[in-house]
Amino acid sequence: MALLQVDRLSKIYQQHHAVQDISFSVEEGQCVALLGPNGAGKTTTINMLTGLIQPTSGGIHLYQQGTKVEDRRPYMGYLPQMPSFYSWMSGREFVCYAGQLHGLTRKEAEQRAAEWLQRVGLEEASRRKIGGYSGGMKQRLGFAQALIHRPKLLILDEPVSALDPVGRRDVLNLLRELQQETTILFSTHVLHDAEEICDQIIMMRDGRVAIQGQLDDIRDRYSEPVITVVAGNASNPQVKAWMTEISRKPYVLRSELQRESMTLTVSDLELAEREIWKDAMQHRIFIRRFEAGQSTLEDLFLKVVQS
């Protein structure tokens, strides 16, 4: 059942088309990643979904038990890219305030604020002023204030981009837990994160949707066999010559040569592997690492962005 339906959405600033004619839908319980390089229109799209900016044209519909709702905001939770709060409030006060703005009574809000603050790991800092919070703590506080009213749809703008590796791991784990409870739509340019937790991806470029669909389908459709070879002893001029020679073989579709390694997109993985080993043996080339596999989402992303 569709939860969110976006229909030919566009946003034009003066002459600049920030978002052009994008359409997609989100099913209940899914986790959707909005991918794209900086400036692709991800944040503009998200701001339109949350109702913070008005679209130039197109429609956004949210369905609650099959019927379209008038005001989407009660059903959504939103965490912006760089959340800022009232620095004079304590974490607990802010989350409680957010809950009350969503129509909870003071008592309910206080109780749920305590629950969520504990869940995001802020219970110890909850009585401190937000002004003294670190970036990671603010991000977690942002989660608590977005989730206090148990939204049907959680919208996150770059939730992990500004965090250190530990903070990122925490947020991803939290997202994985939340997936069981609610529908999530988030934007990111870290493809690895999207691959890890999402079912569906929407890749944007220059304000348009470049590729969208189920992650598995996209993987099947777009991934290609890839071989990465790291040859030993780069100072040996023979190695360079050998790599150039290999890259011209008929089974190599595309190649990318670095100083001592090469990445080859091939037509037939098994054939290519056998041929390369045989060739290396003949030329007495020492191979330090050999990897045969499928191209990742990142490769697809780069292809989309650069095309």
Added chain:
Amino acid sequence: MRQTILFYRKEMLEMARNYKWIWVPLVFLLLGVMQPIMSYYMPEILQHAGNMPEGTVISMPTPTGGEVLAQTLSQYSVIGVLILVLSMMGMVASERQSGVASLIFAKPVSIVSYILAKWCSAITITAVSFLLGYAAAWYYTVQLIGPIQITHALAAGGVYLLWLCFVVSVTVLVSVGVSSTGGVAFVSLAFIALLSFISSLFAKVFMWSPSQLSGLAAEWLHYGESARPTFAILFTSIGSMALLLAVAMFIMRRKSPIGTHA
């Protein structure tokens, strides 16, 4: 309604936490107390100034209580208004600038409640500060200078408070319309100064303007009556305040809460 109260409580708490509830009333109190004391000691101050030629005799007409209180109000018209505008310039503009507005407006909140609560809280601190300062001025004037007719002082105080409320309403509107806090202060002060200046220049045309309120208050203190059309001025003042708020809400709705764009 519930949401308006929630916003209002938050504003009150914010003003308490950043000490606005201390310094704004304090400034009004100081200004209020200073004027009667200065008037009382003026002859002595001048005598001790030192650079008078030998044998100068200073004789000044002793001001009446009403006059001193009117002078207090004219202090408020300059420094009081400045303090009010400066303390409220960030009300909407800084929330939008910092980005916290995007968290608030992604929730099911009403713009009417939001603006109304901002306005009410600003009016609250203004009224408390002014009444405190005015009461102090009144007390010292009666103690040091002379008696004032109670009805005149009350009426003048009420009318003058309405003028300050008008100033607050202008600041609220400008804070919605202008993005930078400095810009808010400049535009608000310039507008109020210009309105006062023009309406004293073209008194006939601006007979009903809210800027007549301060003159009205002063005349009541001086003479106990005024030739100005009192009720018309009160009516246009309250009406224009409502209009300013309505425009503020309209602009807030049109302008995205996050921004510079749109």
